[in-house]
Amino acid sequence: MDATHEVFNQPAALAGYNLFRTNRALRDGLAFNAPQLDLASLDALGAMAGTAEMQTHARLANTNAPVLQTHDRFGRRIDDVEFHPSYHALMKAAVGAGLGGAPWGSHCPNPLPKGEGANAGAHSRRAAAFMLFTELEPSVLCPISMTYAATPALRANAAVFADWGPKLTSHAYDPTPRPWHDKPGVTMGMGMTEKQGGSDLRANTTQAVRDGNDAWGDRYAITGHKWFFSAPMCDAFLVLAQAPAGLSCFFLPRVLPDGTRNAIRIQRLKDKLGNKANASSEVEFHAATAWRVGDEGRGIPQILEMGTMTRLDCALGTTGLMRQALALALNHTAQRSAFGKPLSAQPLMKNVLADLALESEAATALALRLARAFDHPDDAHERLMARLLTPVAKFWICKRGSHFAQEAMECLGGNGYVEEGGEGVMARIYREMPLNSIWEGAGNIMALDLLRATRKGDVVAALADELWPARGAHAALDQLADALPSRIEAMSTEPEARRLAQDVALAMQAALLAQTAPPAVVDAFCCSRLGGDWGHAFGTLGSGVDVDSIIARAMPH
Structure with a gap:
């Protein structure tokens, strides 16, 4: 049978390229x-x-x-x-x-x-x-x-x-259910939240009963449940349970040192919007064997310390997804023609692509700056920046993710909404975006954590030091930098916390771009995000923006 038509004007898949060299x-x-x-x-x-x-x-x-x-x-x-x-x-x-x-x-x-x-x-x-x-x-x-x-x-x-x-710390992956001493590498999960409490960990009811002492210290029997227990096939877990002195942290291996299975009962796997490859579960512990980590009653401070690292990963993960969504949009629009020329040459599409590129680069700058803080744990300034920027980056970058993915999907039209093919990843990205915003503390939790962070040390001076190298780069940035200290010092009510998180994030992003990006990027970001020359959707940059330079910088090939 003869074909009814020839397939043309469809872009080649974005594959076979180096993600690092082109970023x-x-x-x-x-x-x-x-x-x-x-x-x-x-x-x-x-x-x-x-x-x-x-x-x-x-x-x-x-x-x-x-x-x-x-x-x-x-x-x-x-x-x-x-x-x-x-x-x-x-x-x-x-x-x-x-x-x-x-x-x-x-x-x-x-x-x-x-x-x-x-x-x-x-x-x-x-x-x-x-x-x-x-x-x-x-x-x-x-x-x-x-x-x-x-x-x-x-x-x-x-x-x-x-x-x-x-x-x-090994680079080896071994998924077999064996004792730790027989494996070249292991993985760990966490079990914190319960049905009745969610983010309110103090509402946990799982109980830990002292059960002796051995080479790993104080041993306990854990009985209770966890409502979100991700990656149940990890080799061990850090879990929270109520001990006599209060909520405490415990190390709970999946396979005990003698090779027997610990008493972890998986009730079901979660049917989630996205994140399909990962097994998130509900579990019960039936006198499961665990060892205490840290002092009794100090579980929440220990968990919060770990939460800082996973919140960093939420910001990093969303930033990576933004970059891929942008790359797919750029790849598609450069090859797809409409009304006589490539989509990427259409003025309105240029505005959208440049706006997405600004958002992606700003997220990258902030996420990397936060990661740098963890490279220097003995530096007082870096410790303050880690404490301040973790909730800020997690809140703002992850909040922007879903809107970003939706706009990037529109650049692909119907192809972006379809699961199959090389561009099918766009639908996965869209479903994945809300996860990083919800996991490890949703927006309100992050805003409240920022309020606590502003009371730790001289945060105002530390932030001023961060913004100082960008002084004079743009009038709108200078104006915001001047206003932030008094706002932080006067911050006392919860309803203002989200706005503060947003503005600290934008100030940091602008200051970092002023030190790492070309003038076209810096000027467009500051005019739009700080100066008000912007609408309420992507693709509303002012007419004076050098969109061609911004797009060229972001191209994945």
Whole structure:
């Protein structure tokens, strides 16, 4: 049968390119925040993440969702989750790229001087790698992020950390359910929230009863439940439970040292909007064996410390998704023609693409600056910036994500709304965006955390120091920088906290762009986001913006 028509004016898939080499904003941000880094590993990761093979793994891992097997065929309880092989291929690549606990180890590049507890630039390097890997939208990075966050927390139990630390910082991935001592590498998850409390962790009812003492310290039997228990196939978990002295943190392995399964009962897997490849679950503990981490009654401070690291990853993840959505939009519009010329040459489309490019570069700048703070834990200024910028970046970048993805999807038209094909990742990105905003504290939680952060040390002076190098770059930035100190000092009511988070984020983004980006980017960002020459949707930049330069800088090829 003869074909009815020839297929033309359809763009080639965005594959077979190096995500790192083509991301000017990321490279310039790294040069500013971590100039000492050897970029060879990031270049290699960028090449791998841009291959059609890895894109296929990400698609298959999401379209073949994990399956819960509570019992074997003989009726024995096993509580296993089966994953598609592509899930394991992605996990192996992510762990191998050092996205898990590796920055806390002694074997990665650029070792830090003794006493700083990490490797020089390791968190900045990992942040860049995390963003690059996220561009695949693989939906496997939840256990990776929790491993990163939980590893330093285990130091509160020296015996457990001595045994598990080298495995957590390994670049090896082993999904088999075996004791830690038989595995080259392990992963960790967390179990905090319960049905009745959610973010109000003090409402937790899970109980911990003292059950002796051994080589790992005080041992407990944990009985209760967790409402969101992500990645139940991790090798161990940090969980919260009520001990005699109050809410406390416990280390709970999935397989006990003698090889027996711990009493973790998976009730069901969550049916989520997105994040399909990751197994999020509800579990019950039936006198499960666990060891205390830190002092009794100090569980929440320990969890909040870990939350700082996972909140960083929320900002990084959204930034990576923004970059991929932008790259897809640029790739499509450069090849698709309408009304006699490419979409990317149409004035209205140029405005949209340039506006998205500004948002993506600003998110990249802020996320990398936050990551840099964790490279210098012994520096008082950097500790203050980590405390201040974590809720700010998590709030603002993640809030912008869903709107960004929707606008980028429109650039692809109906093709962007369809799941199949190379551009099908756009639909996954859109579904994934709300997760980073909700997970580890939604917008109000972040705004409240910012209020607490403003009372820690001399935050006003620290922020002023950060903004000072950009003085004179743009009048609108100077005006905002002048107003922020008095607003922070006078901040006392909750309803104003979201506005403060927004404005601190915008001021920091503008100041960072003034130090890392070309004048066209800086001027357009400040005029639109700070100066008011902007509407209420993307694509409403003023007529004087150099959209061509901004788009050229952002092109993925």
